[in-house]
Amino acid sequence: MSQAVMRTARWRPPQPVGAVLFDLDGTLADTAPDLAAAVNRMRVRRGRDALPLELLRPVASHGARGLLRVGMDVGPEHPDFEGLKREFLDEYERALAVHTRLFDGASSLLDALERAGVAWGVVTNKVMRFAAPVLEGLGLAARAGVLVGGDTTPHPKPHPAPLLEACRRLQVPAHRAVYVGDDLRDVQAARAAGMPAIAARYGYLGDGEPIERWGADEIIDHLEELVTLLHIKPS
Structure with a gap:
């Protein structure tokens, strides 16, 4: 029996579900191609070969820190990090909705939520300078x-503040919302907010602990699984 089936047998979502909140990078949208392209433009400018997307994709959820670590071999402790970070962010801002696409099943899931009258939104560690135009580019x-x-909010995930702020704006109690993410920080933030957490196995995941050890209430392999898992029905 799969890990997901075993968890489903033990966990029941809130009924009715008041809202479904999504992480952006690696959960709702595949933003890695545009993020990787920004790093590779920096590499090529310096006479270095572009790296394959498969090498950069796993760290896409970690933003500039992760992408510069893999793509430029520098971390926050490096004296050139801040300058490279500014360069990377400028590069990304110039072309952040070129190859970015919704993950398979996202469109039909969002349609189902809207037909059922279930609110949905995005809670991401991507700052608004980038998050808003990406969502605009996706037509969402x-x-x-x-x-x-x-x-x-003053604190990004894994602090619960962003999730609690989203619930406040939607006027939905945290325990009646569900958060879906592809990083351990997403599960930690949901837990701290008193909100059920669903981990996306299809996402970027990073290079930390295996997803089965994150402590999520459920693990999904495809976004459309949420329709059945959360008992989403037309209103």
Whole structure:
């Protein structure tokens, strides 16, 4: 029996579900191609070969810190890090909605949530400077009930503040919302907010602990699984 089936047998979602909140990078949208392209433009400018997307994809959820660590071999302790970070962010801002796409099943899931009258939104550590235009480029800016970025509250995830702010704006108690993410920080933030956490196995995941050890209430392999898992029915 799969890990997901075993968890489903033990966990029951809130009924009715008041809201479904999504992480952005690696959960709702595949943003890695545009993030990787920004790093590779920096490499090529310096006479270095571009790296394959497969090497950069796992760290895409970690933003500039992760991408510069793998793509430019520098971490926050390096004296050139801040300058490279500014360069990377400028590069990304110039072309952040070129190859970015919704993950398979996202469109049908969002349609199902809207037909059922379930609010949905995005809570991401991507700052609003980038998060808002990415959502706009995906055609979701007018549909999302809320967008909370990494600079919307004083603390980003894994602090619960961004999730609690999203619930406040949607006027939904945290325990009646569900958060879906592809990083351990997402599960930690949901736990701290008193919110059920669903981990996305199809996402970027990073190079830390295996997803089965994150302590999520459920693990999904495809976004459309949420329709059945959360008992989403047309209103």
